[in-house]
Amino acid sequence: MTRKKIIYTALFWFALVAIVVLGFTAYTYFQIKDYLNSSTSFVVVFVGIIVTLALGIAIAGITAFVVVMNKDKEEVKEEKKMATVIYGSEVAKELKNEMTMEIAKRMDEGKKIPTLCVILVGNNPASVSYVTGKEKACKEVGLGSKMIHLDENTTQAELLKVIDDCNKDNEIDGILVQLPLPSHLNEKEVVWAINPEKDVDGLHPINVGKLHLGEDGFVPCTPQGIIELLKRMNVELKGKRAVVIGRSNLVGNPVARLLMNENATVTICHSKTENIQAVCKEADILVVAIGKAKFVTKDFVKEGAYVIDVGVNRNEEGKLVGDVDFDDVVEHVTAITPVPKGVGPMTITMLLKNTIEACKRREG
Template sequence: MSAVIISGKELATEKRTFIKEQVTKLRQFDAVQPTLAVVLVGDDPASHSYVKAKKKACEEAGINCLLEHYPSTLTQEELLSRIDYFNRNEEIHGILVQLPLPKHIHENSIIEAISPEKDVDGFHPINIGKMMINQDSFIPCTPYGILEMIRSLNVSITGKHVIVVGRSNIVGKPVGQLFLKEDATITYCHSKTKNLSDITRQADILIVAVGRANLISSSYVKEGAIVIDVGVNRLESGKLCGDVQFDSVKEKASYITPVPGGVGPMTITMLLQNTLQSAQKKASQNKTNIL
């Protein structure tokens, strides 16, 4: 029996409708317009595509998106100056600097310069640290989207063996922590892991985020596992594919995400959710100050 396909596109549409309703309420009753500042440096085609999708999603949800595009010659000092302006501007609730940045700009310095209260990407060390110890924080968007996809299936996460293939700071590490918080048992695998297929076959939930086309075949997957494919790879033919061999694995898994149309739409949706959350906090602070 073939796996049920988890449509991130459909789930994202449903969640964005709810976000739009909340944005409307915030504007009507609290006079707060959720606003996201997006900075794009250089002319990387993939970055342009991602930013375009984020701006469109913001506009559809009623979130104001301030997009600033700079040439790759922008200095680190100039970028830090813009971030400082956004940090101080009380009308801006979220700041997103599209990665990767030109080589002369130190990404960690830029991430750390963004106010944790406006870090809607969830990359700031303070937000990551708070997430690790279960304090209120912005959750990185892709891991957040993956958790929401699993929750939508109405399956218990408690006690499940979640295996994460990949250990990036953006996806691999934080997604494991999110599922640990949900009382799952977590195993991390990476490029130095020996006998990878022997380990991944133990997964009740297998999350693959390494950026290697078609790495995971059906021989890596336990019968009935839930498979989440985070990878987006472009083949020589121009076709997009994930890290998982979709056609073969879907015959063995119980649920599987497609590429495209799986995790990607949920990542942008959780960016909208984080921006909304930041604006809601601002509205709550305004009420407190009035009182």
């Protein structure tokens, strides 16, 4: 109940009580006035007024008490909702500004402008949209970009020849083949054909191996973006209990490895995990990449945890939602990423960062 409603309710009851008391006083007075002298009549009326005022003061006091208690409840509730919402879009903007300055400095020094080449096969609408977004992002920070758009019916041999040409092209620093590919193409063979030194998506087995060995290599962009978000939030990862829901090679496994490299104690949960809620409830840091809309509720979350939602799903109304029930969880955590504008914007940003790093490594 709002303060205004409480006050209006109190005024209503005061008016009602006043009418009853004064009415009763008036009724009593007219019933006995013939037996009263002027001074006694005054006392009767006076007592009625005093009783009315006393009741008014009592109601006012009760109202004030209720308002204060209600205010305290609202403040406690508001305090519980004070979780920090980690907007990846804002962090991505900061990183892009840093990269823009770095590219400008390279230009002033007469150095090569890092260039990303994206290979798109077919006309999958989602893939076309992603590629367009990557081209736009490259332009924003001053990176060079090249887009090779191949026909839907491109053969495996033709695609591998294009990749080989890009591997040999010294103007290209980073290569990304937009996935998924048409069903007749072998994705694994395609990814493995990319020069590991230009594999800015971090999917080549050599780079995967380096990640698990703790050596320098290229890391998949989404997991890298997650770690960057946590570090920008000054989250201490060392010694923390981290739980990752999902074991894909794109997100779950690499982000678990990155967290271990930061000296966190990591558990990976998946569809076969028993008592998954209890396991997740122990996490200081919970990363959710399971692909099920609003799968994680407050029953999964430890009070004060950091929650990273990687999921991108559409509900029945067509609205984008994550794997975490944001509204249910937000009051129980220290920080949480939203969907959209959470982890998503970091993925392309890390791709740009990897491209710059690939250029610098090739320069020696």
